[in-house]
Amino acid sequence: MNIYDVSRQAGVSIATVSRVLNGNAKVSEATRQKVLKVMEEMGYTPNVFARGLGLNTMQTVGIMCADSSDSYLATAIYYLEQELRNYDYDVLLCCTGYEWENRKKYMELLLSKRVDAVILAGSNFVEQTREKNRYIAEAAEKIPVVVLNGYLEAENVYCALCDDADALYRVTKTYLNAGKRDILFLGRSLSYSGVRKRSGFLQAYEEMGLKCRKNQIIIQDGTIDEIRDLLIGRAKQGIREEVIVTADDELAIGAVKYAKSLGIQIPGDLEVVGYNNSKLGLCCEPELTSVDNKLEYSCMNVVNVLMKVFHHGRVPARTMISADLAVRGTTSINFLGGF
């Protein structure tokens, strides 16, 4: 069943039916209702392919992420999907894994499906070298690209950021102000936000005129248990700390588990701060204090930017929000001044 069937049944031309369908051109209210009624009765659904051919859009946005099963990314995808649906856009999902070499291919795949825009979820999409990011800039020549929590400078690329540097700066500063000196920063290998987090950590030390030892920074990709074991190994060499600040909740949970297995009291002997305020943090005992980067808000922001771009509005290439802190059981310090 197609537009001809409807037009015949309604006694109008296909142009009129099409106009009713799109609602942008003039149609008298009487015919409008008549056509609508016929569509309803016949159970007519326009063919998206034909529609796509004509309009060159299928109201679809591609979301690229490394791994949609990752708690943080899964949450982002959920918020993005919900928000996009409010504007009648569908989501084409694309998981690239962590090797950037694949990503060009996946991006081309999305482009070939003629998505209206691409959202890159997660800062691990932005690499250190311009060369590695070229595929993003190239894509952005054709359609809008929005990076969620990653920074990239290129025409037609918009970034929705959380000020990760500042968040880590404030957490660290609070501890330094309280007289703590042995603070460990636990991060992942260097994504954009990873770099920013570390620099916020370092800035706090610098500002106090304090030296930060090399072994106060650990960059480690690995599972919770690997993190735990790493820290246990370290402790056995006699390296202990009073505070561990991290770049994500899994790292923090690894730290909590390390403490538990050595009988170190949390938050008595050791305070731990996670990042992302994910559900994982509610699973451990005590519950994790964690930086809340307001993911839902950022996701809504991303979609907002997109909609404005679609409607030819002016949009700043980069928006930045401040993080909150969800204070729970793994800390006892008073953050009120800093957060």
Next chain:
Amino acid sequence: MNIYDVSRQAGVSIATVSRVLNGNAKVSEATRQKVLKVMEEMGYTPNVFARGLGLNTMQTVGIMCADSSDSYLATAIYYLEQELRNYDYDVLLCCTGYEWENRKKYMELLLSKRVDAVILAGSNFVEQTREKNRYIAEAAEKIPVVVLNGYLEAENVYCALCDDADALYRVTKTYLNAGKRDILFLGRSLSYSGVRKRSGFLQAYEEMGLKCRKNQIIIQDGTIDEIRDLLIGRAKQGIREEVIVTADDELAIGAVKYAKSLGIQIPGDLEVVGYNNSKLGLCCEPELTSVDNKLEYSCMNVVNVLMKVFHHGRVPARTMISADLAVRGTTSINFLGGF
């Protein structure tokens, strides 16, 4: 740039270009190479809309789930996406929330986008009444529908199941055989797999000729903390148990947290068994023993079924696998006989 540009440049007809594109009809190797080279040089990408119009497919599968941020569903989506991509299918994601009234609408949305099939991820898609499932059966009249871990009887609906009843039966039986009697079943409100899990639990009691008290079964939708508080309240009324078996890991973690907050030793005083073997279970201390319903395997199975259906192969309407058990710190019993 379109197929005409390519055909002109290559000095062949558009039919030949199309044939090269689709690779199903006869083209001499020489022309094939020539056309391929021109495409490469021009950076030609076929227009999916036009292609869709002709072929009436866009190589896309819809995945419906209640909430893609849920750890279990997020993992399922990931595996499904990866496997589908192996066959050059893309994923259109659709999160419906938990109210079944919305689902008809979302299903129609997917159908209107002309997906080649729909995968329903999670048993909460299958309701108790036939009426509520009608929208699924209706969709299945048009395209194949596969339910992941849910059971539905209808033409063109395929189910990839894990034998949840058997898993809970075996766990429960093991404890009963060991002389434990106070076992609590903690489930969610009745989805298909929820019902099956409970019936497996009950079957174990029945088979031993034992009575199962009403308060040995709790059906509770809620967060980890709500579960914990519920159990604490129960304990204060003097109701204690030796074992808690659950329908998902969040419930189990709620149980672990309840035990911790009352100083109940795990696994000394209380054993806890989760379900789904999700990442959450690795976050708590001790780590959660959890039924492994082999999600990755099931997902591959779902995609396999789909591919066979697409190629007009005969496929059983329902496939069932057995669960494993990931034994970790919250149990001390020996499951070897049962698993």
Next chain:
DNA sequence: TTACACAATGTAAACGCTTACACTTTTCTT
């Protein structure tokens, strides 16, 4: 009354592919 603006509708040409059918050339049979 004429001329004109404007609203409502129709006609027909894209949009970029696939593929049935027709045609030509090559290869195989006997």
Next chain:
DNA sequence: AAGAAAAGTGTAAGCGTTTACATTGTGTAA
């Protein structure tokens, strides 16, 4: 060597929309 079968290619008719342009009708100002 003739005829049949197979291989390779082209022509043209869809697929179901959108939309520029043409047409008709209707109210309004001169």
